Amino acid sequence: MTNTIAFPALGLEFTLNRVAFSLFGLNIYWYGIIIAFGFLLAVLYLNHRITAFGFTSDHLFDCLLWAIPTALIGARAYYVIFRWDYYSAHIHEILSTRSGGMAIYGGVIGALLAVSLYGLRKKLNIPSMFDVAAMGLLIGQLIGRWANFVNAEAHGGETDFILGMSINGGAPVHPTFLYESLWNLTGFCILHVISKRHYRFRGQLFLGYLVWYGAGRFWIEGMRTDSLYIVGTGIRVSQLLSAAAAVVGGILLYICFRRGIQTLNQLWNPHAKP
Numbered sequence: 001m002t003n004t005i006a007f008p009a010l011g012l013e014f015t016l017n018r019v020a021f022s023l024f025g026l027n028i029y030w031y032g033i034i035i036a037f038g039f040l041l042a043v044l045y046l047n048h049r050i051t052a053f054g055f056t057s058d059h060l061f062d063c064l065l066w067a068i069p070t071a072l073i074g075a076r077a078y079y080v081i082f083r084w085d086y087y088s089a090h091i092h093e094i095l096s097t098r099s100g101g102m103a104i105y106g107g108v109i110g111a112l113l114a115v116s117l118y119g120l121r122k123k124l125n126i127p128s129m130f131d132v133a134a135m136g137l138l139i140g141q142l143i144g145r146w147a148n149f150v151n152a153e154a155h156g157g158e159t160d161f162i163l164g165m166s167i168n169g170g171a172p173v174h175p176t177f178l179y180e181s182l183w184n185l186t187g188f189c190i191l192h193v194i195s196k197r198h199y200r201f202r203g204q205l206f207l208g209y210l211v212w213y214g215a216g217r218f219w220i221e222g223m224r225t226d227s228l229y230i231v232g233t234g235i236r237v238s239q240l241l242s243a244a245a246a247v248v249g250g251i252l253l254y255i256c257f258r259r260g261i262q263t264l265n266q267l268w269n270p271h272a273k274p
Contacts, residue, residue: 003152006166007175016150031147038143042136049135052195053128063129066114074110078103082228082237103228104144105238108137125274127203127264134209135191141213142184148177156223174223183216201256202274203264210249218242 006013019027043064050060079101080087080094087094115133119126148154152167156174164172190212191205199205221227221239228237256264265272 004168005149005152007163008166008172009162009164016152018151030150034147034150035144038140041143042139045139046132046136050132053132054125055132059122059124063115063118066118067111070114071107071111075102075104075107078106078109079228082231084231104141105241125202125263125265127206130203130206134206135188135195138184138188138191138209138213142181142188145177145181154224154226157225176220176223180216180220183220184213187212187216201262201264204253204256207249207253207256210245211253214242214246214249218246
């Protein structure tokens with residue numbers, strides 16, 4: 001449960017226990033605490049900004065009731081699907097998540113599906129809802145990656161880079177959790193400024209998220225040693241999905257700016273209300 005993580009070139013060393021404390025005999029892990037903290041920060045930020053996007057706090061919290069369970073289901077399903085070679089022989093472990101096995105892209109897909117269904121039911125502007133979701137996702141992701149640090153996981157291959165991270169005395173490896181956290185922090189700051197001063201159309205922040213996160217994850221995923229692969233190939237699932245997200249997001253951003261639309265809906269429905 002304990003790992004020693006060092007950054008030799010920086011003279012830093014940490015001894016980290018994955019277990020924060022025990023409650024009634026049940027171990028409470030730092031992983032869950034950090035994820036919950038990231039979620040809380042995202043909700044606080046969104047609740048503060050929600051009216052700027054044309055929604056209310058009630059909309060936010062009602063939508064979260066839909067999005068949280070679907071995000072958890074999506075994160076687990078994504079991981080299981082692309083590790084089916086293992087889970088097909090261990091069916092009883094599919095619902096066991098305490099040993100790990102959650103994928104962020106599955107969570108994002110699940111959450112956006114829930115947001116879409118909620119928006120359709122309440123007749124809300126879905127691109128604008130996706131803008132709100134994008135800001136929250138970046139906050140959650142930049143904080144959540146530190147859960148990987150505590151678990152000494154989701155790192156890259158060996159490196160002599162100054163930020164090289166040694167795990168339990170091993171050779172330094174790329175701290176990809178740190179790269180992605182800093183990348184997401186930068187992306188959040190950029191989208192926050194855009195949302196305040198350069199918000200041209202509904203859906204703009206979401207497309208910006210696709211481009212920024214997709215490009216960064218494509219680069220970082222190529223360094224990782226724990227990637228999920230398309231069965232029977234050497235293609236990293238998340239790297240392929242990241243590239244597609246960045247390209248599609250970039251193309252749609254270009255088209256939207258060129259046409260001067262007011263909401264992403266107008267791409268397929270010119271008469272859609274902003």
